[in-house]
Amino acid sequence: MIGIRGGQQINPAIEQYYPPGMTLPLTAFLHVAYQVPQTGDKVIKHCTLDFHKTVDNSALTIHQASVPLQTDTSIPLAYLLDQPSLSRPREAATNSLLNPNEAGAGLFMLEPYAPQKIPVVMIHGFWSSPMIWMNMVNDLRSFPSIRENYQFWFYQYPTSQPFWFSAAKLRSSLQNIYHNLDPKKQHRQLHNTVLIGHSMGGLLSLMQTVESHDAFWQLVSHKPFGQLQAPQHIRQSLANTVFFHPNPSINKVITIATPHQGSVMANNYTQWIGHTLFQLPEPTNLIAKQLIRENPNFFHSTELLTTKTSLDSLEPGGKIFHVLKTARRNPATSYHNIYGDTKSSTLIQKIASSSDGVVTTESAQLPGAHSELSVDANHLAITDATPTILEIRRILLSEPSLKPPIRQSNYQTQIHP
Secondary structure, rough: OEHHHHHHHOOHHHHHOOOOOOOEEEEEEEEEEEEEEEEOOOOOEEEEEEEEEEOOOEEEEEEOEEEEEEOOOOOHHHHOOOOOOOHEEEEEEEEHOOOOOOOOOOOEOOOOOOOOEEEEEOOOOOOOOHHHHHHHHHHHHHOOHHHHOOEEEEEEEEEEEEHHHHHHHHHHHHHHHHHHOOOEEEEEEHHHHHEEEEEEEHHHHHHEEEOOOOHHHHOOOOOOOOOOOOOOHHHHHHHHHOOOOOOOEEEEEEEEEEEEOOOOOOOHHHHHHHHHOOOOOOHHHHHHHHHHHHHHOOOOHHHHHOOOOOHOOOOOOHHHHHHHHEEEEOOOOOEEEEEEEOOOHHHHHHHHEOOOOOOOOHHHHOOOOEEEEEEOOOOOOOHHHHHHHHHHHHHHHHHOOOOOOOOOOOOOOOOOO
16 A cells, blocks of 8 residues: 655654655454354444554564565655656756756655654665656565664765765764754764765765864965954855865765766866756856955965866866775665676677766775675666666665564464455
8 A cells, every 4th residue: 555645744843854645554443342142143343443654664573473464665756756757867867957947856765654663764876866866765675674673875966066065065964964863863874874975965975974173174274264354254254165064964885986086088078068958056156256366365275166067077086086985984874785796798898898878987996995895787777777776785784783683474364254
């Protein structure tokens, strides 16, 4: 059965993360409460019909026996994705790319927030949308041990911006959602969050768990930040971009097909197209121009301030990649990397050997990762590849704080009319 959540505002601080028409898989269970003997051979049985969210429980306990619940997580998800706003993922991705001022940005959930479950935040890449994750999520939620212990969230953002601006906004979004969901910091599993990023989304994920010190600021200026002349709100915006600490609530980071050293697709031709078609949010351009105008000879490089598009930011050889590579990572966070290498005989292999067609193998590898897997898949297909999904399942189930699986019996209910 499909449960469709109504639009009631019980807790606006939490429900702002719920998409319209949120659906849930439900299973109906007819439970015999008691029976009343009657004259003759007739017996009246009083029953209750219960509806159970099978994203939370895969079995019921009846008379001290565990009774498995049948479930189907695919149909409710398909029903949700059939909405007009979600059924055209490429159109949505293109609109986000070309019109960042109009694109919706932020975190949203697939199911109501459950404090006992670990959030898995999935972050899409360039010219993409959260829809790229839906096949993977559908497969992962088919495992009871996954759906009972994890809840899936998605971060959507305009992908035309340089990735360090998007990373700063993700940092702020995560801080806000933690505060809204758990202001007293009592939900232990909330602070075991897993980030999964595809392509440029992997860079956003990594930047949530590294210590900036002044390394990113040094890419812009060798002068103390305190000497910068700017209105307070602009100073704060720039500080949020270049100064940051590891988010202590991030337990694992999984990067997929991520250009850790940039992408060869970010070349002169594609950058020219980007400059022609993309437009940065106007406040970003105005802030950069104002900072440079009011602080002459203050910046030895304005690259981080004036980089126009995400394609520019992904150009191989950019200094930010070296800083990100050498930045101190949170030792409490584990890092896992999956990259594509199209070994099969395809046109992609002939044109771009030792790559996924977009990111070279050398750039896609992550030094210091706790685990790393090569998958025979191209850049877009890798999120749906079976080895990728099984590896993510392995990583998620390696978490020691998960509740043990429920042992199910062969108990069968017998209901007689």
